Amino acid sequence: MDVTTTPSLPLRAARVVTELLSPAVIVVALPLAVAWQSTGYAVLPTLGWGLLVAVFYSVIPMAIMVRGARRGRWDGHWVRERERRIIPFLLCLVSTSVGLVIMLLADAPRPVIALSWSMIATLVVVLAITRWWKVSVHATVAGGAVATIALLYGPWYLLLVVGVALVCWSRVMVRDHTVAQVVVGALLGPVVGGAVFLWLR
Numbered sequence: 001m002d003v004t005t006t007p008s009l010p011l012r013a014a015r016v017v018t019e020l021l022s023p024a025v026i027v028v029a030l031p032l033a034v035a036w037q038s039t040g041y042a043v044l045p046t047l048g049w050g051l052l053v054a055v056f057y058s059v060i061p062m063a064i065m066v067r068g069a070r071r072g073r074w075d076g077h078w079v080r081e082r083e084r085r086i087i088p089f090l091l092c093l094v095s096t097s098v099g100l101v102i103m104l105l106a107d108a109p110r111p112v113i114a115l116s117w118s119m120i121a122t123l124v125v126v127l128a129i130t131r132w133w134k135v136s137v138h139a140t141v142a143g144g145a146v147a148t149i150a151l152l153y154g155p156w157y158l159l160l161v162v163g164v165a166l167v168c169w170s171r172v173m174v175r176d177h178t179v180a181q182v183v184v185g186a187l188l189g190p191v192v193g194g195a196v197f198l199w200l201r
Contacts, residue, residue, distance in 0.1 A: 038109035038112055073087075089123065096123060114199075117197075135185045146158065147193065
């Protein structure tokens with residue numbers, strides 16, 4: 001392979017971070033962490049509630065993104081073009097809303113419901129912003145997740161903000177976002193998602 005076409009080590013690292021700390025991954029892990037605390041550290045209820053949230057808030061939305069990319073409706077599973085983000089975000093909103101209804105009917109633990117509402121509220125705000133400007137969903141989800149974990153498990157978990165910084169760096173490094181877009185996203189997650197979670201939990 002021509003060395004001029006080989007990505008640099010930082011760029012390759014950024015691509016790995018973009019996938020490993022993506023919203024799809026975080027939104028599988030975060031509900032499990034919330035369910036673990038809210039069910040009194042019971043394994044089976046944790047898996048049940050955590051995976052229910054994960055399916056409607058991560059697995060189905062990710063399937064929508066991948067399917068649309070494979071059909072050429074947008075330019076990849078992270079939908080880089082701002083104008084094309086509206087439709088997949090609306091479909092994700094439908095999926096999350098269905099998941100929330102199921103959890104309400106099934107009497108899910110209050111913190112799990114609060115998390116679900118917080119993610120829906122954040123998605124609605126991101127969707128509204130996306131009509132005019134492109135904000136980083138990676139940074140938004142990462143920032144909101146750290147705020148949620150810190151609220152549940154204590155302020156020491158704010159050290160996870162290092163991971164948020166890493167996500168922000170990766171999104172700029174792969175040229176999917178500007179510095180402003182990742183900074184706004186990193187703040188939007190805690191301000192909207194964290195506040196809603198704190199209010200409802």
